Amino acid sequence: MEVRARAPGKIILAGEHAVVHGSTAVAASIDLYTYVSLHFPADSGNRFPSKEMEAIENLKQDNDDTLKLQLKDMGLEFSWPVGRIKETLPDSGTGCDAPSSPASCSPWTIKSIAALVEEQNIPEAKIGLAAGVSAFLWLYTSIQGCKPAKVVVTSELPLGSGLGSSAAFCVSLSAALLALSDFVVLDFSRQGWFMLGENELDLVNKWAFEGEKIIHGKPSGIDNTVSTYGNMIEFRSGDLTRIKSNMPLKMLITNTKVGRNTKALVAGVSERTIRHPNAMAAVFTAVDSISSELATIIQAPAPDDLAVTEKEEKLEELMEMNQGLLQCMGVSHASIETVLRTTLKYKLSSKLTGAGGGGCVLTLLPTLLSGTVIDKVIAELESCGFQCLIAGIGGNGLEIFYDGSS
Incomplete structure (x- = not known):
């Protein structure tokens, strides 16, 4: 079984820079996406329908007691023994108890996660990915706790080019994690790509914004909002209005x-x-x-x-x-x-x-x-x-x- 999420990048159609000085700006989604697929072994406490459990068994050995992140476009794969994550992040437990209002990542947790990322020996030429890997670890452990799994990420968005690649990553990752949690109810009779309801989108957007904070420090929230809801938004002085x-x-x-x-x-x-x-x-x-x-x-x-x-x-x-x-x-x-x-x-x-x-x-x-x-x-x-x-x-x-x- 495979559950995937995809989220689009964004462009600023008008108003960049001037928006910092009180002017209106307009941002829009683009049909270039970041994709996240999430696999759990059969015994990791997920809530797949029983008819799907047998199909998951072949993933068990691959994910046994390890959390893996594969950045396919980068040719990189990271892995952490679940025991090591529990040792470093003892409070991560089994996931978040208050999913509707995620708390920001604490300075102590950021420091602890940084230690887990450093152990992966990211190549110097790609060290800019470290913040994204940190956001991954925080979002994963906050929503799912310390469970073995494999997460595969691919993207049509060039990194660091202003097209919202980090927000698309945080949105699609948050969606995949929440979709296979107790916080979002999916209709498993549906097939193909489908949109979530408004409440679910609001929840994903909140989590993605916290992930963006880890990557950028003080993001505006524009990128993750456009990536979550799509279409366009008009924004001025911190107020975001969705337009069609x-x-x-x-x-x-x-x-x-x-x-x-x-x-x-x-x-x-x-x-x-x-x-x-x-x-x-x-x-x-x-x-x-x-x-x-x-x-x-x-x-x-x-x-x-x-x-x-x-x-x-x-x-x-x-x-x-x-x-x-x-x-x-x-x-x-x-x-x-x-x-x-x-x-x-x-x-x-x-x-x-x-x-x-x-x-x-x-x-x-x-x-x-x-x-x-x-x-x-x-x-x-x-x-x-x-x-x-x-x-x-x-x-x-x-x-x-x-x-x-x-």
């Missing part, structure tokens, strides 16, 4: 592969605001207007192809204006400008997404754009050493898969 798109949107996402220091970029915008308070206030006001108009357009009905085309043209103009304002904030980069020049040759509109300074660039792909043009654009961008991904925007959030036959 009424038009198909497709984007070319170009990963420049240029790393960036988000804290330094945010600080740079703040310093520029101190030096030029009136000018930057006008910039933030303009961005707020762009975000609000973009959200209105996306939510408005599009009864026919002509209406869709008109809305796409307006979105292209708003993206171009937003990018110009991001350049005013000083967060563009030579790699981003290369993408902008390349897509402009094909009369396509682009903007950076996220922190800037590298990272990813969005290019709107109009509904009527030919595949030949898209292929040419991608070929030219890839010749610059960039990675290109095509994604639908504003789709489903977290989903669980159960095939009923494994």
Whole structure:
């Protein structure tokens, strides 16, 4: 038997950086996912239906008295004897007694988990994964306690590119762990991918946010919220409002592969605001207007192809204006400008997404754009050493898969 969960990545459609200074921003899910599969041995205290118990027996030897985490895309596998986890985290017990309101990971627990992670000797080139492995151990032991199991993770999202890969990991992991606990009741007669109910999604989102805290320290909660619920959210001054798109949107996402220091970029915008308070206030006001108009357009009905085309043209103009304002904030980069020049040759509109300074660039792909043009654009961008991904925007959030036959 195999139960899997998948959660999407995210993009910022409008408002990045300005949102720190009180403006509205809009984020959306993308149909690129992180997948988590969770296997328990038959005697680990799980609650699988009896008809499935025999199918699980073949996993028993593989998982016997060991918790394993396989990061398939990274070619890495970690394992901890359950006894070692109990010794290091004596309070982990059999899982959480108050699942609806998860407490944050304590400094003592973080330190203890760090010791378990260090024992795995993560290669220096991939040491950035250590925080994610720590989040895994905390979420697993908090929800499931000290049980042997095997967890396999795969992802379509590039790491560290601003597409919400860590949030998608925390959301899909939390969902898989909760789905096979006593806190979420699954209908095992269902097959294929299906969404959880609102209460279950709320619970997953709370746990995922705590996992994000371990990875990022002080996350906004935007990434895990978009990944959990899907579609789009509008956010301003800490308030998140879920909104629903009424038009198909497709984007070319170009990963420049240029790393960036988000804290330094945010600080740079703040310093520029101190030096030029009136000018930057006008910039933030303009961005707020762009975000609000973009959200209105996306939510408005599009009864026919002509209406869709008109809305796409307006979105292209708003993206171009937003990018110009991001350049005013000083967060563009030579790699981003290369993408902008390349897509402009094909009369396509682009903007950076996220922190800037590298990272990813969005290019709107109009509904009527030919595949030949898209292929040419991608070929030219890839010749610059960039990675290109095509994604639908504003789709489903977290989903669980159960095939009923494994």
